[in-house]
Amino acid sequence: MDYITSVKNEKIKEIKKLSTVKGRRHQHLYLIEGEHLVNEALKSQVNIKELLVTENFINHDEHHIIKQLYNQTTQISDNVAQHLSALVTPPGIFAVIAQPTTPTTINYQGKWLVLDQVQDPGNVGTMIRTADAAGYQGVVLSTDSADIYAPKVQRAMQGSQFHLQLLRADLEQVIPAFQKQKLPVYGTLVDDQALNYRQLTAPEEFALIMGNEAHGMQAELIPLVDKNLYIPLVGQAESLNVAIAAGILMFSL
Amino acid sequence: MDYITSVKNEKIKEIKKLSTVKGRRHQHLYLIEGEHLVNEALKSQVNIKELLVTENFINHDEHHIIKQLYNQTTQISDNVAQHLSALVTPPGIFAVIAQPTTPTTINYQGKWLVLDQVQDPGNVGTMIRTADAAGYQGVVLSTDSADIYAPKVQRAMQGSQFHLQLLRADLEQVIPAFQKQKLPVYGTLVDDQALNYRQLTAPEEFALIMGNEAHGMQAELIPLVDKNLYIPLVGQAESLNVAIAAGILMFSL
Numbered sequence: 087m088d089y090i091t092s093v094k095n096e097k098i099k100e101i102k103k104l105s106t107v108k109g110r111r112h113q114h115l116y117l118i119e120g121e122h123l124v125n126e127a128l129k130s131q132v133n134i135k136e137l138l139v140t141e142n143f144i145n146h147d148e149h150h151i152i153k154q155l156y157n158q159t160t161q162i163s164d165n166v167a168q169h170l171s172a173l174v175t176p177p178g179i180f181a182v183i184a185q186p187t188t189p190t191t192i193n194y195q196g197k198w199l200v201l202d203q204v205q206d207p208g209n210v211g212t213m214i215r216t217a218d219a220a221g222y223q224g225v226v227l228s229t230d231s232a233d234i235y236a237p238k239v240q241r242a243m244q245g246s247q248f249h250l251q252l253l254r255a256d257l258e259q260v261i262p263a264f265q266k267q268k269l270p271v272y273g274t275l276v277d278d279q280a281l282n283y284r285q286l287t288a289p290e291e292f293a294l295i296m297g298n299e300a301h302g303m304q305a306e307l308i309p310l311v312d313k314n315l316y317i318p319l320v321g322q323a324e325s326l327n328v329a330i331a332a333g334i335l336m337f338s339l
Numbered sequence: 340m341d342y343i344t345s346v347k348n349e350k351i352k353e354i355k356k357l358s359t360v361k362g363r364r365h366q367h368l369y370l371i372e373g374e375h376l377v378n379e380a381l382k383s384q385v386n387i388k389e390l391l392v393t394e395n396f397i398n399h400d401e402h403h404i405i406k407q408l409y410n411q412t413t414q415i416s417d418n419v420a421q422h423l424s425a426l427v428t429p430p431g432i433f434a435v436i437a438q439p440t441t442p443t444t445i446n447y448q449g450k451w452l453v454l455d456q457v458q459d460p461g462n463v464g465t466m467i468r469t470a471d472a473a474g475y476q477g478v479v480l481s482t483d484s485a486d487i488y489a490p491k492v493q494r495a496m497q498g499s500q501f502h503l504q505l506l507r508a509d510l511e512q513v514i515p516a517f518q519k520q521k522l523p524v525y526g527t528l529v530d531d532q533a534l535n536y537r538q539l540t541a542p543e544e545f546a547l548i549m550g551n552e553a554h555g556m557q558a559e560l561i562p563l564v565d566k567n568l569y570i571p572l573v574g575q576a577e578s579l580n581v582a583i584a585a586g587i588l589m590f591s592l
Contacts, residue, residue, distance in 0.1 A: 208461065212580050221573035242580070249575040317590070320474035322502040326586070327465050327495070333583035334590045337570070 087156075090138075091163040098166055101136070101182055105172065107233055114185045116235035117170070120177040125149055126245030127181055136182035138162045138170070143178030151179070172237040185235060188253050192260075194267035196223030196291055199336065202257055202307060203298040204328060207232045211242020212329040213296065217250060220336040224251030226260055226293075257295070261310045264293045271295065273303050273311040274335065276325050280316040288339040296332045340409075343391075344416040351419055354389070354435055358425065360486055367438045369488035370423070373430040378402055379498030386437035391415045391423070396431030404432070425490040438488060441506050445513075447520035449476030449544055452589065455510055455560060456551040457581060460485045464495020465582040466549065470503060473589040477504030479513055479546075510548070514563045517546045524548065526556050526564040527588065529578050533569040541592040549585045 090098055103109030104117040115135060118127060121143075127134060128151060137159040139152060144161065152159050167176040199217040204210050210232040214225050232239055234252055261271050271293045272286070295311065297303030308314060317331055326334070343351055356362030357370040368388060371377060374396075380387060381404060390412040392405060397414065405412050420429040452470040457463050463485045467478050485492055487505055514524050524546045525539070548564065550556030561567060570584055579587075 212583060215576050216579060216583050218574040219572040219576035219579050244576065244578075246574075246576050319472040321471040321499075323468050323472035323497065323499050325497075326469060326472050327582075329580075330465060330469050330582060330586035333579070333586045337587045338591065 087159055087161050089161040089163075090166055093166055093169040095166075097136075097160070098162070098169070101138070101180075102170060104182065105237060107236070110185070110233070110235050115182050116185055116240070117180060117182055117237070118240050119171055119173070119180045119237075121149070121151070121179055123240065123245050124151060124179050124181045126248050127183060128154060130248030132186065132248065133184035134158060134181050135184060136160065138167075138180040138182075140164055140167050140178035146178075172241070192226075192253065192263070193223065193251065194264060194269055197221070197336075197339075198223055198264070198269070198293040199225045199332065200257060200260065200271075200293050200295040201225065201227045201231045202295055202303050203228055203301075204231045204296065206299055207236045207238035208242045209299065209327070209329045210234065211239040211244075213332045214239075214243045214250070214252065215246045216329070216333045216336055218246035222250060222336065224253065226257070227252070227254045228257050229254055257304075257307060258310070261293075261307065265312070269293055270312040271310070272339075273297075273308060273314040274331065275308070275314045275316050276302055277314075277316055278318065280314040282318055283315045283335055283338060286313065286315060286339065292339070294332075294335060294339065296328055299328050340412055340414050342414040342416075343419055346419055346422040348419075350389075350413070351415070351422070354391075354433075355423060357435070358490060360489070363438070363486070363488050368435050369438055369493070370433060370435055370490070371493050372424055372426070372433045372490075374402070374404070374432055376493065376498050377404060377432050377434045379501050380434055380436060381407060383501035385439065385501065387411060387434050388437060389413065389435035391420075391433040391435075393417055393420050393431035399431075425494070445479075445506065445516070446476065446504065447517060447522055450474070450589075451476055451517070451522070451546040452478045452585065453510060453513065453524075453546050453548040454478065454480045454484045455548055455556050456481055456554075457484045457549065459552055460489045460491035461495050462552065462580070462582045463487065464492040464497075466585045467492075467496045467503070467505065468499045469582070469586045469589055471499035475503060475589065477506065479510070480505070480507045481510050482507055510557075510560060511563070514546075514560065518565070522546055523565040524563070525592075526561060526567040527584065528561070528567045528569050529555055530567075530569055531571065533567040535571055536568045536588055536591060539566065539568060539592065545592070547585075547588060547592065549581055552581050
């Protein structure tokens with residue numbers, strides 16, 4: 087097993103580039119960190135290109151991750167781990183994973199979450215995790231939503247990317263495609279002229295759109311959907327965090 | 340109006356200390372930033388000690404905030420704004436506010452959210468904002484939950500601290516106090532032996548406890564509560580983010 091102790095090592099320099107959108111696009115790879123995520127990746131049989139572990143992790147590898155990926159494993163020193171990590175306290179394990187090729191045919195079944203221009207990586211990751219917990223089939227992200235391979239999205243998803251279908255698409259094309267397959271599409275608005283979500287009897291299969299944190303759903307999408315929903319608020323807060331609103335709707339509909 | 344252009348100015352140095360727990364405790368003050376939050380503070384008639392504004396804000400003060408606080412207002416340069424801000428793009432307005440004295444008598448009415456050792460500032464702030472939107476009376480934080488005056492909590496709360504009662508207390512004393520006032524207390528567990536929240540017919544007034552992100556509610560509290568609730572998950576995610584779980588429960592019960 088190789089042992090890298092310098093942040094100037096060529097392999098480490100390439101991996102470090104995966105912390106940027108440009109680096110991830112160029113290499114078609116992404117980086118995950120922490121035992122839980124790497125374990126989830128292993129279980130899902132994605133293509134793990136590199137495994138990087140510290141001495142401390144080697145001595146505490148309870149799930150025998152290294153044994154399963156021995157040929158891809160490199161030992162790194164603590165300072166290299168610190169250099170690669172997005173966390174203040176870096177974990178002792180990192181994996182470089184091939185970005186899956188986007189499926190060309192969508193499986194239009196079950197429930198789908200659709201994210202329209204959601205910018206905050208924590209919100210995007212948390213909504214994907216919640217969609218997973220609610221048994222959703224997948225999540226469609228508009229082309230201008232946050233990059234799912236960003237470290238903060240990865241951290242908030244907690245491995246849910248390995249459980250459901252994630253894809254990026256032009257929503258003006260996706261909405262009619264869902265409707266053609268008999269899945270109604272529900273928009274969401276902060277507007278009490280829309281339909282109170284408690285009044286909707288949702289079918290087994292549908293798509294639910296959540297909009298941008300500050301501006302909500304794009305105006306162009308409003309006439310395309312089957313119904314627009316809102317969550318009535320009784321206190322003085324003007325709005326809900328978008329991930330909270332998504333959680334309430336996904337567990338209620 | 341004074342104009343400060345140096346981050347070494349004594350007043351700015353004191354205000355900068357409010358970004359730390361120690362500084363906030365010592366001065367009994369906290370800092371908020373952004374027009375929305377300052378406006379909410381003004382409406383709620385809290386004690387605003389200082390208002391700091393940039394030239395750009397002075398030229399675009401649509402809500403006439405400066406006029407209302409003229410005697411407390413100081414102009415600051417953009418580099419001072421950058422120095423004080425927790426954001427990459429600093430807003431042009433900051434306010435220093437007196438921390439309210441904790442009320443000695445709690446108003447045991449309505450619905451209460453109780454946070455047990457919730458550590459992440461974003462989660463604490465988001466849950467307080469959601470409690471506000473759900474019409475809750477207040478939020479009790481355990482003594483070891485995140486500091487509500489931390490910049491990240493302030494940002495996630497979006498001004499909800501001005502709408503509901505917030506207090507910090509020992510939960511082993513608060514739980515029986517709620518029960519004595521005939522408010523049942525519901526715990527939350529990630530355990531399908533607990534009661535499915537959909538099966539609970541909640542009364543008008545109660546307290547709901549959310550636990551730590553990684554470890555859930557403290558074991559010591561479990562026998563003290565009236566019922567322990569859980570949210571059944573149907574996908575492969577092992578758990579929900581605590582703020583999402585809180586949102587689902589507060590809007591369902």
